[in-house]
Amino acid sequence: MAASLRVREAAEKCSGRERLSMEAFSRALEAIPAALATNTGEDRIDSLLELRSMHRAGNSNAGITQSGKPGDIVDVWLPATTPVYVLAGQTTIAGETILADLSGKTAEITDGVCR
Numbered sequence: 001m002a003a004s005l006r007v008r009e010a011a012e013k014c015s016g017r018e019r020l021s022m023e024a025f026s027r028a029l030e031a032i033p034a035a036l037a038t039n040t041g042e043d044r045i046d047s048l049l050e051l052r053s054m055h056r057a058g059n060s061n062a063g064i065t066q067s068g069k070p071g072d073i074v075d076v077w078l079p080a081t082t083p084v085y086v087l088a089g090q091t092t093i094a095g096e097t098i099l100a101d102l103s104g105k106t107a108e109i110t111d112g113v114c115r
Helices: 002-011 016-029 031-039 044-056 081-102
Strands: 062-064 070-072
Touching (some): 016 031, 031 044, 031 081, 044 070
16 A cells, blocks of 8 residues: 555656556555455455555554454465565556557656656
8 A cells, every 4th residue: 555655646746648657556556455355345445545544644554454454464464476466467567558658758757756
């Protein structure tokens, strides 16, 4: 969630297709906590909203607990390969989207601002 929020904040400083791509990538990063909440029977939207709120309040240890509710992550085991594969796939898709949308244009982010 922390990475998603940072990408979303950076997207606020961009315009056009770059911003859309960054927002899509931010949503893709939320796929894992959304799936964890859904798999335990919790409402994914409510869980994501509460988790975002916790992170914005400075609780960087917040995540989806074993019960499916947002809370502090303590003693939770997660297979390391799953998030790696999901993140790699979503990064590839976001990169291909940016390349297809830019069609020869170049965009550069300097100090968090699209140029």
